[in-house]
Amino acid sequence: MTAVPTLERIHHVAYRCRDAKETVEWYSRVLGMRYTTAFAEDHVPSTGEFDPYMHVFLDCGGGNVVAFFELPNQPEMGKDPNTPAWVQHLAFKVADLDALLAAKAHIEAQGIEVLGPTYHGIFRSIYFFDPNGHRLELACDIGTPDQYAELAAVAPAMLHEWSETKRAPRHASWLHEDPAERGDS
Known part of the structure; x- marks a missing residue:
């Protein structure tokens, strides 16, 4: 019998972006993420297929990393037409309600539309979209x-x-x- 893996944390989550430079600048400016690493290849290491890409990594804090791929030779980015826009999203934790409200003010000052704070029983959150159309959430725990x-x-x-x-x-x-x-x- 094989052993179930022991996971330590998420190493990174990866999404597609339209423009790697714009995405890095946006996440740095709007969410204060630190740009740490980039890989650019002409061939995909796991499959060997020719598909040039830029893969950028941003540190979200606490050992968490979000990454993006720019794929210039692929068709334009799309979304699953059968999944509502509110379903697929990436949520980041902030310290408390004061931090959530301060983040909302900062993001709105960047000219970005923000929904919320929304009550979820054990947390409150705000929602907005990045320049690639990805829905983002900032949440603060309020549960006992x-x-x-x-x-x-x-x-x-x-x-x-x-x-x-x-x-x-x-x-x-x-x-x-x-x-x-x-x-x-």
């Missing part, structure tokens, strides 16, 4: 240890109910009640 424990406890039942009904289970109904809208916070 008891809330995280409750969610972990009901997760199996929620998944089972969803699997059977394809309807949103309400095992943790408090997740859907924003205390700010009730005047509680």
Whole structure:
């Protein structure tokens, strides 16, 4: 029997970009990421096929890296027409609500439209798009240890109910009640 791998963290996540230089500059300016590494090749190392690319890496903090490929010989970037734009996104954590609100102000000052903060029960977040059309999220945790424990406890039942009904289970109904809208916070 083989051993299940022991994962340490995400090494990097990779997305496509229209322009590597523009993408590096945008992520550095808007989100303060540090540009660390680039690889440019004419042949793909894993497959050997000819497909020139520029692969750039940006440090998000905490050992997390987001990377982008510019592929000049490929057709223009596209999206899955059957998946809504809000589904596929990359979320980054910020320290707290004050940091989230400061980030929103900074991003809006760059001329970028920002949605939120949105309440998600155990975190609040804002949403916006990068110059490549990728949806990004900044989130701050607001949950209590008891809330995280409750969610972990009901997760199996929620998944089972969803699997059977394809309807949103309400095992943790408090997740859907924003205390700010009730005047509680």
